[in-house]
Amino acid sequence: MSAEDDLGEVLGELLNIQSEPQESRKLCDRCCRPEKVCLCPYLPVKPLPVKSKLLILQHPSEEKRCLRTAKILELSLPSDKCKVIRGKRFNANRYPELSEALKNPEKTFLLFPGKSSQQLETVEKCDPHNIIIIDGTWGEARCIYHNSNDLKNVRKVVLNVQKRSNYVIRTQPTEESLSTVETAAITLAHLEDNRSIYDTLMKPLQALCTFQLEHGAAHHFSKEYLILNGLYKKPITRKIQKKLGNKQEIKYCIR
Template sequence: MEEEAAGSGENLASHTISESEAATEEDSCQGLWELPVECSVRRRECDRCGRPQKVCLCPFLPVHPLRVSTCLYIIQHPAEESRVLRTVPLLAACLPEDKCKVLIGRRFSEDRYPELASVCRNPNTLILYPGAGAANLEDVDLSSPDPCIIVIIDGTWSQAKDIFFKNSLFRIPKQVQLRTSLSSQYVIRTQPTNACLSTLECAAVALAIMEKNDCIKEIILRPLQALCSFQLQHGAQIHHSKEHLLKNGLYDKPMPKNKRKLRRMELLVNNVKI
């Protein structure tokens, strides 16, 4: 009983001290509680381009959505959805709603995505993903009378690789890649190599090939050019590719300790396709 009483006394003492400290802290913060609180107001965004209205890019979008027969399915990694300077909303704003469908996620099973499964099994569906087994899109037979579908994965290269290899649905369509000399105009974001293109740029080149109309590429690239120009005028810096930085001795970050990542950088410097 005495031990219990002693224990209770210690607890009471510590409790009293805590209350005293709390009172002192409350007194010291009294002035803070009286400061006016400003309500944060979210900037209004344009319904079409998704940009804040003060920097709306609609003047650089086509007046009417482009008339195309090819349908795009954009498979977007969830991390891309929260990026401020993403390109998929600009791409979608250039096309009819039924010609540009965006699915967000990492894993796509046939049970949960029956429509996507049907699309991937369609013989006229192509998936734009470079690799040893990919055919050049320019060389693919496009004589089918039925509309073609192109699946494009939107994310960083490591994210795209993860989505491609961990979803068996994406290995059903014919795999294609772009053979183009176009250098990325998305200069406000770092790319792995000089030949890497943003999702919007890939879609622009692919649609121009599929529709046999180079004007489509120019129209879709226009809002991206305007976006980058605006950002550069307001303090953004041009981001060279990792390949460019490594080859010119300008890469100022610590080299990775991970052997696999270090090997990838060596391949970039030696012009080996990765």
């Protein structure tokens, strides 16, 4: 996501905040949302019993975004199964949680696209894994990866996305891009061989999107969709222009 996209997203979030009635600004102690748009009724009553562990490497800017989704995971999973650590560069010497995960390379993987990434469907089910997710815009995630040498030797896994993201209140780079909670939900549902995990984690996300849309937020399409349909208002790179002229896929150029 470009700097201009980031700025547009921030302005959109500010509009969302201002559109809510002033009396609704009292925040829920648990989900930290305004009480009138509290997510707690949509969260699981008890933490979901999962065997695998999520390690979320969150860019500091993501923590400040009111529409972040990693919070849903923190509130839905046992505290020992979901850990969020923040930074722009991660190494095992500084972060003991990462160090512990890297001690078991056969059962640890990073959800990140790349030529060497394997499909999630090829990862064995029902065995506990350490799942590393980078949380932020695509540009922030890419910077974290390239600045974190310890991540480059971790097995990489990619999702085979069959449908568009439900997270329609932020602009995604491509049609295959997902929010952090969607990525985790699909992965956990596969590893635990339990579809209900996905369904349970989608309820608060859908509620979040519904609340925001009802308070005036715009429905966002991916940058890829906007470009392909002639709706993207900003300049596009020559590489993308060439791909379009040759009727080739552009999603890898956007990433």
